[in-house]
Amino acid sequence: MLITGASRGLGRAMAQQYVGAGWHVIACGRAGTAPAEDGIVPETLDVADPASILDLARRLGGMPIDVLINNAGIRGDTGGLQTLEPGDFLEVVRINTLGPLLVTRALLPNLLSGKRKIVANISSRAGSIAEGTLDDDDGDYAYRCSKAALNMATVKLAQDLRADGVTVLSLHPGWVKTDMGGDEAVVPVADSAAGLRRIIDSATMADSGSFRAFDGRTVSW
Numbered sequence: 001m002l003i004t005g006a007s008r009g010l011g012r013a014m015a016q017q018y019v020g021a022g023w024h025v026i027a028c029g030r031a032g033t034a035p036a037e038d039g040i041v042p043e044t045l046d047v048a049d050p051a052s053i054l055d056l057a058r059r060l061g062g063m064p065i066d067v068l069i070n071n072a073g074i075r076g077d078t079g080g081l082q083t084l085e086p087g088d089f090l091e092v093v094r095i096n097t098l099g100p101l102l103v104t105r106a107l108l109p110n111l112l113s114g115k116r117k118i119v120a121n122i123s124s125r126a127g128s129i130a131e132g133t134l135d136d137d138d139g140d141y142a143y144r145c146s147k148a149a150l151n152m153a154t155v156k157l158a159q160d161l162r163a164d165g166v167t168v169l170s171l172h173p174g175w176v177k178t179d180m181g182g183d184e185a186v187v188p189v190a191d192s193a194a195g196l197r198r199i200i201d202s203a204t205m206a207d208s209g210s211f212r213a214f215d216g217r218t219v220s221w
């Protein structure tokens with residue numbers, strides 16, 4: 001299994017839990033940020049950099065990958081319409097939306113030779129058009145748009161890769177106590193990681209193209 005953005009936060013917690021469950025885990029982080037740890041194999045990957053993505057694919061060679069978790073993400077400027085800054089907006093989309101697409105494309109040969117053939121895109125309910133603005137009126141234009149677009153990428157990938165037997169999911173981890181979620185977040189990172197693992201581990205082709213929360217609930221697009 002390969003997890004992006006596994007230097008800290010949710011990605012790290014999932015890497016630790018999967019290693020604990022006996023998986024071989026490749027934990028990717030930007031240069032020098034993914035610490036080596038018992039059983040976790042660190043790799044360098046900046047999902048904002050297409051060359052870094054291709055380098056990773058080259059280093060992996062033909063190694064089979066059962067599960068790819070596109071977890072790396074940033075929040076960007078959390079302000080509203082008036083403070084929206086074009087460069088920041090595009091950087092958020094580059095990392096949160098384009099990154100998972102390019103990583104999936106580059107590692108597709110590895111996934112196709114894996115047994116499970118699962119791509120889990122860590123999205124957010126904040127990017128749900130139906131539910132994302134129900135609970136709060138934060139600005140977060142870039143983040144919300146990037147995750148809404150990631151959800152469409154999930155649906156498109158699910159459609160394109162169905163014939164190859166690849167299951168593609170969008171997952172909402174909850175409001176998680178990480179650097180991104182902050183201290184007021186309500187879901188301990190270990191609980192979120194465990195919930196996401198339950199969904200990923202039981203996923204079948206019938207789930208492909210769906211949007212699920214860490215507690216198992218289906219999130220409306």
Ligand SMILES: NC(=O)c1ccc[n+]([C@@H]2O[C@H](COP(=O)([O-])OP(=O)(O)OC[C@H]3O[C@@H](n4cnc5c(N)ncnc54)[C@H](OP(=O)(O)O)[C@@H]3O)[C@@H](O)[C@H]2O)c1
Binds near residue numbers: 047073122125172176
């Ligand atoms: N926390 C929440 O409440 C929450 C809610 C909904 C969705 N999510 C989603 O869950 C995922 C994980 O979030 P988190 O809370 O664990 O965030 P976090 O604590 O801020 O960690 C983010 C991770 O992404 C990595 N990353 C950022 N930019 C990267 C890049 N260009 N290339 C490679 N890695 C990069 C970071 O690496 P560095 O250490 O190198 O910066 C770090 O490992 C994200 O996709 C986030 O949008 C989180």
